[in-house]
Amino acid sequence: MHLFDPLAIGNVVLRNRIAISPMCEYSSVDGLPNDWHLVHLGSRAVGGAGLVFTEATAISPEGRISPADTGIWNDVQRDAWSRIAAFVAAQGAVPGIQLAHAGRKASTDAPWRGGKPLHAEHGWTPLAPSALAFDTGHPIPHMLDARGIDAVVADFRAAARRAAAAGFELIEIHAAHGYLLHEFLSPLCNLRDDDWGGSLANRARLLRRVVGAVRDAWPRPRPLFVRVSATDWALGGWDIDECVELARWLKQDGVDLIDCSSGGAVPHAKVPVAPGYQVPFAERIRREAGIATGAVGLITDARQADAIIARGDADLVLLARETLRDPYFARRAAAELGVKIEPPPQYARAW
Template sequence: MSSILFSPIELGRLRLSNRIIVSPMCQYSAQQGSAGDWHRVHLGQMAQSAAGMLLLEATAVEDIGRITHGCLGLYSDANESALGAVLESVRAMGSLPIGVQLAHAGRKASSARPWEGGALIAADAGGWATVAPSPLPHGDGEAAPAELDAAGLTRIRQAFVRSAQRAVRIGLQSIELHVAHGYLLHQFLSPLANVRGDAYGGSAQARMRYPLEVFDAVRQAVPDSVPVGVRVSATDWVEGGLDLEQTIAFALELKSRGCAWIDVSSGGVSPRQRIALGPGYQVHLAQAVRESTGLPTMAVGLITEPQQAEDIVREGRADMVALARAMLWDPRWPWHAAAALGASVEVPPQYWRSEPRDARGVFAHASVGQR
């Protein structure tokens, strides 16, 4: 039986050779939002992975939208030039499509890097003032963000548009909007972070209004050839927070607007969340969204084994699997999965001679001798 994990799939007009996605992974290694040597090497490894698509890390649409000082951005000419130069090198390493996840951290911005503790950095200690749907801090003892007014909402919506246009100019082939993990657009969706009294707060329908406006603006601003997808947190894992039913309603609205895929994660908006971790612990959420909407769906979260990934797709629980930590641990994960599942992948000819004897045929077109 042939592997369905290694069968092609189309996202809008973009064809992927298989259903393994390199998930966006923050590297916290940019300078003033600009990519550099770390990104060139890191993304070069991922480009040689033979995955179906590589999504760049959460990329801020304005400087105060960065999670940390080291987060990637696409809000300036310098950012655009630096990332374009990195991508020019990376594309020489592999032919897989490359997209970007556009994001704004909202009240979770101005934070220390994870290995530096991850806490909010106060403005008088080298951080910056943050913004959010409502003046509610993320954690106890943190400074409250400023509530976004009409001008702020317009500014950030246009920042998403400009960053999307920059992405297209440097040849990125897809865009994912980050509406998850407690960042700004997720903050609008969640009643734990959004207590506004205007048209952008209150009911679930009102709370999804701003993220939908951002999606519409980005979708309109980029060519039809560039698919636009969305990552969601399907549940806040907190009583009274965003739940699966509300997420499905949001996904149906996205589908009607031309959303190309839905990437289903969870949590991140509240320190009070309680998540029972285990292999594939979020897959049931992806399955529910897929069954209710029919949108091409990515499952993510402790998917580590080839047969596990194959079963998720074969059993219809998701259309694709998105891998993050598994890819950092093993940047050749798709090679090894292909060997385990009897499939083949295309890899750079410089590596053909590495094909093990017991995995003959895993490298498509591999035929090279030794002088």
């Protein structure tokens, strides 16, 4: 297999194995996507990617990372997303939405304003598995009780229904980067001694319930991904061994692909950043759990991306910052690899 071979997954076929990774734009008001999101996502679909993901899209107001995040907790947001999903699909890419809850990392300012926790009059109290602040200066979150956990599950289910109505063709559940579902998984964030903490099975319980709720609203063969952090990069934290076991369970639960990232649960983790540094996680989960995987993280050139697919390390590559630098990465990669892909008819005279 190679980078520009199609990928059939569920009831969709990606025209190639390049996906635009979810990237928060911090450009929304009241959770509504707007013209910025249309142009941002649409240009990457025109640019030739096979799959285009929205940013982390909150399932509830308190699930936003910042007040400027997009959401899909009401029908007005659903309708605003529909024209974006339709445009992406019209360009030949699969429109995907990442459903997220920021947990204890919620209620912060936009990164270009420092990304600091918001004061009470501008923000809200974050939710988490345990009353443990993310870092110095961050608020102590409210520990979710049984009713709160049920509400989170219900919000994911409702968001999946709205995603279907908006015309999205693929859903990814965000369970990485220190956000709520990852917080439950990580023993560094989850200090509970009830049915939601302690053992791996207990710490994975919320994610598995969310997957079941989303599958209820988004039945097979519609494709469902889960993004994980394969390790916390911290002593005593979530690690690749537990992640492999989780991936086996998620496959049984109806997940089609594990999107393999890392980190984010705790500040000051020592991450050995280098080109393709997270690819080994995708390879191991793919091999040991027998499930399709996506590789992400400092994948920046065509031959590197093609080699990941050709070696069988992953089924899909997800690119983020490189596609901020070049929305037409897929077209450039095709030229470098000697593959012909059709341009939009509006651009055909350039070829």
